[in-house]
Amino acid sequence: MPVNRAIRKASDNGVVSHHESSPRQVAVVLFEDFEILDVFGPLEMFGALPDQFRLTLVGPASGPVRSAPGPQAISQYSYLEAPGAEVVLGPGGPGTRRLATEQVFLKWLARWASDAEFITSVCTGSGLLAAAGLLDGYRATSNKRAFAWACEQGPDVEWVPEARWVEDRNRWTSSGVAAGMDMALGLIARLHGDQVAASVADGVELEWHRDPTWDPFAANNGLTPS
Amino acid sequence: MPVNRAIRKASDNGVVSHHESSPRQVAVVLFEDFEILDVFGPLEMFGALPDQFRLTLVGPASGPVRSAPGPQAISQYSYLEAPGAEVVLGPGGPGTRRLATEQVFLKWLARWASDAEFITSVCTGSGLLAAAGLLDGYRATSNKRAFAWACEQGPDVEWVPEARWVEDRNRWTSSGVAAGMDMALGLIARLHGDQVAASVADGVELEWHRDPTWDPFAANNGLTPS
Numbered sequence: 032m033p034v035n036r037a038i039r040k041a042s043d044n045g046v047v048s049h050h051e052s053s054p055r056q057v058a059v060v061l062f063e064d065f066e067i068l069d070v071f072g073p074l075e076m077f078g079a080l081p082d083q084f085r086l087t088l089v090g091p092a093s094g095p096v097r098s099a100p101g102p103q104a105i106s107q108y109s110y111l112e113a114p115g116a117e118v119v120l121g122p123g124g125p126g127t128r129r130l131a132t133e134q135v136f137l138k139w140l141a142r143w144a145s146d147a148e149f150i151t152s153v154c155t156g157s158g159l160l161a162a163a164g165l166l167d168g169y170r171a172t173s174n175k176r177a178f179a180w181a182c183e184q185g186p187d188v189e190w191v192p193e194a195r196w197v198e199d200r201n202r203w204t205s206s207g208v209a210a211g212m213d214m215a216l217g218l219i220a221r222l223h224g225d226q227v228a229a230s231v232a233d234g235v236e237l238e239w240h241r242d243p244t245w246d247p248f249a250a251n252n253g254l255t256p257s
Numbered sequence: 258m259p260v261n262r263a264i265r266k267a268s269d270n271g272v273v274s275h276h277e278s279s280p281r282q283v284a285v286v287l288f289e290d291f292e293i294l295d296v297f298g299p300l301e302m303f304g305a306l307p308d309q310f311r312l313t314l315v316g317p318a319s320g321p322v323r324s325a326p327g328p329q330a331i332s333q334y335s336y337l338e339a340p341g342a343e344v345v346l347g348p349g350g351p352g353t354r355r356l357a358t359e360q361v362f363l364k365w366l367a368r369w370a371s372d373a374e375f376i377t378s379v380c381t382g383s384g385l386l387a388a389a390g391l392l393d394g395y396r397a398t399s400n401k402r403a404f405a406w407a408c409e410q411g412p413d414v415e416w417v418p419e420a421r422w423v424e425d426r427n428r429w430t431s432s433g434v435a436a437g438m439d440m441a442l443g444l445i446a447r448l449h450g451d452q453v454a455a456s457v458a459d460g461v462e463l464e465w466h467r468d469p470t471w472d473p474f475a476a477n478n479g480l481t482p483s
Contacts, residue, residue, distance in 0.1 A: 078293065086328055098304075
């Protein structure tokens with residue numbers, strides 16, 4: 032279903048689409064010890080609309096990158112060679128703890144992502160965005176079991192403990208792991224309408240939580256009163 | 258949390274565990290044009306318990322295997338070199354349509370999987386298991402939008418249109434894509450208890466559908482009256 036983005040722009044919260052007619056590039060930032068569902072949950076949703084989204088994986092070098100539980104995915108580009116993308120997605124995973132202290136990586140991320148139409152994260156990926164300064168002055172959320180760590184990465188971020196995902200202008204950050212799928216569908220809904228997102232959810236047999244404030248896991252993990 | 262499988266065997270429906278104390282190997286059968294969430298959804302769940310499960314990807318050859326929407330994962334072993342595994346998982350995806358006609362592949366799959374403690378599938382992966390004869394005489398389910406195709410692969414299978422997943426002895430088959438995560442948690446619950454599975458679900462912030470008969474997608478797709 033081709034969408035005329037020029038017409039849709041008015042409802043896009045003022046976000047300027049860089050390419051009015053070609054598919055948007057969704058680029059995921061891989062690193063050693065990434066969380067696999069953070070990456071492949073959202074990519075399943077975007078990938079269901081090949082006329083609207085193209086998927087790219089970028090990593091420390093082009094080639095294999097090991098996930099936290101072992102399986103490896105292939106990054107097509109090294110960070111330094113990665114072309115710009117309309118949608119940048121930073122996943123979480125144990126590897127974020129080390130990366131959030133690597134200044135060369137954070138400087139690259141801040142520079143490379145800054146031109147994106149949407150800067151998004153899943154789980155502790157928001158800690159990386161925060162450490163790179165990309166969330167300063169924005170509202171954001173993160174994984175409920177690593178929330179304190181995420182907050183430490185961005186003292187100038189307004190952290191929201193209870194949220195499936197938080198959207199603030201063009202920064203979209205989701206809660207832990209599985210929440211990334213709901214956020215991806217939310218972004219698809221924003222860009223292409225609720226019906227398209229609902230059809231993707233039905234096709235992959237996912238019960239889509241469309242309400243970004245739905246979050247039983249905040250109370251489950253002691254971030255809000257239960 | 259180490260589990261003594263010898264003690265648990267009595268509640269395992271007579272399934273014999275091949276390794277009483279070491280982690281179970283979960284081996285996923287990759288092929289060109291596999292569905293990414295069929296693979297990485299369940300692996301996220303099993304991978305959350307590294308003391309209980311080890312993850313292996315096998316493919317036509319060791320090396321990169323392309324998913325349907327483009328991203329590539331790395332198979333550690335070729336089909337012919339693949340060691341046996343306690344849990345065999347056959348994902349779905351567009352690539353199943355071609356593979357279900359490849360007799361060399363189907364013969365390998367039937368032989369290699371037959372020793373597994375559990376033979377499982379997600380989505381149209383049950384069509385592959387059926388084409389290999391691995392579901393003859395069993396109850397099984399499949400993706401709701403490709404149900405007729407799956408049925409054609411196994412005339413001697415009792416196909417169940419309305420189910421999140423179907424368990425029949427050691428064959429566990431799930432409905433489309435996202436259903437694989439619920440099934441994986443169901444299998445974890447069977448092996449290690451409900452609390453362990455619920456803790457995994459909470460950790461990945463997934464609303465686990467524990468009831469295998471929960472399936473709104475059967476009616477959504479015209480397989481049962483709505």
